[in-house]
Amino acid sequence: xxxxxxxxxxxxxxxxxxxxxxxxxxxxxxxxxxxxxxxxxxxxxxxxxxxxxxxxxxxxxxxxxxxxxxxxxxxxxxxxxxxxxxxxxxxxxxxxxxxxxxxxxxxxxxxxxxxxxxxxxxxxxxxxxxxxxxxxxxxxxxxxxxxxxxxxxxxxxxxxxxxxxxxxxxxxxxxxxxxxxxxxxxxxxxxxxxxxxxxxxxxxxxxxxxxxxxxxxxxxxxxxxxxxxxxxxxxxxxxxxxxxxxxxxxxxxxxxxxxxxxxxxxxxxxxxxxxxxxxxxxxxxxxxxxxxxxxxxxxxxxxxxxxxxxxxxxxxxxxxxxxxxxxxxxxxxxxxxxxxxxxxxxxxxxxxxxxxxxxxxxxxxxxxxxxxxxxxxxxxxxxxxxxxxxxxxxxxxxxxxxxxxxxxxxxxxxxxxxxxxxxxxxxxxxxxxxxxxxxxxxxxxxxx
DNA sequence: GCCGTTTTCGGCCCGACTGTTTTCAGTCG
Ligand SMILES: Nc1nc2c(ncn2[C@H]2C[C@H](O)[C@@H](COP(=O)(O)OP(=O)(O)OP(=O)(O)O)O2)c(=O)[nH]1
Ligand SMILES: [Mg+2]
Ligand SMILES: [Mg+2]
Numbered sequence: 001x002x003x004x005x006x007x008x009x010x011x012x013x014x015x016x017x018x019x020x021x022x023x024x025x026x027x028x029x030x031x032x033x034x035x036x037x038x039x040x041x042x043x044x045x046x047x048x049x050x051x052x053x054x055x056x057x058x059x060x061x062x063x064x065x066x067x068x069x070x071x072x073x074x075x076x077x078x079x080x081x082x083x084x085x086x087x088x089x090x091x092x093x094x095x096x097x098x099x100x101x102x103x104x105x106x107x108x109x110x111x112x113x114x115x116x117x118x119x120x121x122x123x124x125x126x127x128x129x130x131x132x133x134x135x136x137x138x139x140x141x142x143x144x145x146x147x148x149x150x151x152x153x154x155x156x157x158x159x160x161x162x163x164x165x166x167x168x169x170x171x172x173x174x175x176x177x178x179x180x181x182x183x184x185x186x187x188x189x190x191x192x193x194x195x196x197x198x199x200x201x202x203x204x205x206x207x208x209x210x211x212x213x214x215x216x217x218x219x220x221x222x223x224x225x226x227x228x229x230x231x232x233x234x235x236x237x238x239x240x241x242x243x244x245x246x247x248x249x250x251x252x253x254x255x256x257x258x259x260x261x262x263x264x265x266x267x268x269x270x271x272x273x274x275x276x277x278x279x280x281x282x283x284x285x286x287x288x289x290x291x292x293x294x295x296x297x298x299x300x301x302x303x304x305x306x307x308x309x310x311x312x313x314x315x316x317x318x319x320x321x322x323x324x325x326x327x328x329x330x331x332x333x334x335x336x337x338x339x340x341x342x343x344x345x346x347x348x349x350x351x352x353x354x355x356x357x358x359x360x361x362x363x364x365x366x367x368x369x370x371x372x373x374x375x376x377x378x379x380x381x382x383x384x385x386x387x388x389x390x391x392x393x394x395x396x397x398x399x400x401x402x403x404x405x406x407x408x409x410x411x412x413x414x415x416x417x418x419x420x421x422x423x424x425x426x427x428x429x430x431x432x433x434x435x436x437x438x439x440x441x442x443x444x445x446x447x448x
Numbered sequence: 449g450c451c452g453t454t455t456t457c458g459g460c461c462c463g464a465c466t467g468t469t470t471t472c473a474g475t476c477g
Contacts, residue, residue: 025460029449060450098466100475135468185477198477229464229477241477243464256462257477268461273454279462280477 003044006070007037009079010063015091016082018101019108032058032262032316039315045071057318089115095152096145097223106131120146148221153237155193162187164218164238165197171216172242177205179247184257189311196239200257206244213242249281252294255301256280262316263309270304270320339368341434342413347392348373349381354392354408355399362406370409370434371396375423377415378440384412386428393431409433418442 014030017023036058037044047053048071053064070076086108093104093116107113110131111122122128123139165187173181178201182188185198203209206227214222214230223231223239231241245253256264257280268278277284282294283303293299298308306323310331313319322328343357344350352360354371361369371392374383384392389412396408411434415423418441422429429435 023449026449028460032450058450062449098475102474133468133473137467141466196477224465224476226465231465231477243477259477261461261477265461272461277462281463 001043001045002071003037003040006044006067007034009070009076010034010037012091013079013082015094015101016086018094019086019090019105021101021105029058029060029063033063035262036317039317057316057321087114089118092116093119096142096149098141098145106133116146116149144221148233151237155195156238157193158187158190161194161197161238164234164236165199168197168213168216168218168240169199172199172201172209172213175203175209175212177203177208179203180250182254184243184254185241185259188258189260189314196241198257199240199242200250200254201242201244202247202250202253203244204246209244210242243280245280248295251296251299252278252282253280254297258297258311258314260315263314263320266316266320267300267304274304276303335365337366339366339370341370341409341411342372342436343369344373344413345371347371347388348378348383354396358399358403358406358408362403367405368407368409370411372411372413372434372436375412375414377417377423383415383423386424389424389428411435413438415440418445 010030011034014027014034017027017030036056040047040056044067047056048068053059053067054061059067066076066078090104090108090113093099093107093113094101096116096119099107107119107122107128111118111127113119113122119142123142126139128134128142129136129139165183169181169183172178180200180202182200183198184200185196186194187197201209210225210227210230213219214225214232216232218234218236219232219240220235220237221233223233225231228245229241229243231239233239243253243257255267255278264278271278271283272286275286276292277286278300282291283300284291293303301308301323306320307326307328309319309323309328312331313328319328340361343361345354345357346352347354350357350373357369357371373392374381375389376383376385393410396410400408410432412424412429412432413436414429416437416439417423422437
């Protein structure tokens with residue numbers, strides 16, 4: 001699957017064009033397609049083979065051609081040429097916070113700085129503070145930026161960030177000056193990984209909220225602190241952004257801060273066409289500048305004649321177009337989940353009895369579960385022998401007679417052995433309701 | 449470079465914080 005490779009390439013193209021001072025809208029187009037490809041749930045190669053490239057939002061004829069060239073030749077001539085024009089180390093300077101394309105270009109052209117080590121040296125030798133637009137503060141900021149870069153984290157899993165996010169929300173929630181508080185950004189959109197923690201607060205006393213936020217014990221470094229927006233780095237190197245607005249702007253601010261960026265841009269463009277202007281403070285009439293709405297998030301969509309778009313869909317992957325036609329997909333909700341077809345019990349490496357599992361599942365509103373313990377090859381996980389499996393089937397039969405309005409299905413997670421065969425014969429497997437086949441060893445075998 | 453229920457050309461989101469600036473550019477959300 002080449003999605004990520006293509007995504008990275010388009011992102012690099014965007015970064016090079018930025019340093020070269022190219023048309024910002026062209027750059028945005030490359031940034032956008034990089035993001036789309038990073039998050040595309042389908043193999044781009046398959047989309048290409050089915051002739052569907054142009055159906056991807058953000059793909060036009062130029063980018064479609066580039067994707068095709070890369071998929072068929074393994075290279076992109078345009079990118080290869082572009083790369084020649086700027087040393088890769090200069091592009092990497094953009095990863096330092098507070099260093100953008102203008103600064104990177106300046107440093108490269110004036111001082112020949114083409115990697116981070118050279119930059120650090122130049123700063124320490126006080127070479128940069130006399131460059132135009134630079135000063136004393138620039139020195140300490142760049143050094144801090146390099147330090148932060150060295151400690152930087154990749155995106156973290158939603159579940160990893162959640163406890164910290166909840167802690168911070170809890171701390172701010174306790175303030176009497178806090179009116180409403182909500183997760184925002186990718187955290188609220190429930191992306192699998194998040195780049196930072198975004199939190200929205202409404203209050204009439206923003207200074208108090210900000211002071212508390214930036215003085216939290218979890219905070220290691222304050223990146224910026226203003227009356228409506230502050231950013232910090234926590235002791236475990238997670239970036240946290242807090243925005244505070246007045247209660248009357250809660251809806252508009254939540255819409256803005258939930259994003260995604262691409263979703264916001266498309267929504268705001270739609271608003272412009274309808275004679276409206278959207279920002280984080282509300283929706284305004286373009287002509288009169290009068291505020292039209294913005295206290296509730298849903299109103300921002302309603303005023304555009306759109307149904308409410310759930311945060312999980314706000315990635316500009318076609319959801320606004322779908323909303324315009326009232327064809328938004330219905331998201332699966334917890335209450336709609338009726339069963340679980342992969343459960344382990346005490347019989348192998350699980351920690352509860354089958355009966356306990358069934359009762360817990362019933363409690364959750366499920367109608368069925370399948371018990372799929374490990375098979376005999378997985379000795380360390382208490383894998384079931386043929387005899388044990390037979391006993392388990394009997395036990396499940398008995399249990400089902402006791403249970404009301406709930407079914408336990410028989411099953412196995414049968415091991416795929418290193419020679420490719422299964423741990424049980426087809427005859428045994430055919431007795432079961434559910435069979436999961438899984439590889440547990442031999443991961444380093446040749447692909448032949 | 450993308451896109452179109454006003455457009456196939458000419459638009460393209462909008463604002464906060466910082467530092468160096470003498471009025472705003474750069475960077476970021
Ligand atoms: N209108 C507008 N909103 C933006 C822009 N950049 C960011 N936002 C809004 C939407 C984002 O979801 C929200 C938070 O910004 P982040 O940089 O934290 O992005 P997000 O949380 O979506 O992704 P992340 O996982 O942090 O990389 O701020 C922008 O350029 N324009
Ligand atoms: Mg974020
Ligand atoms: Mg953020």
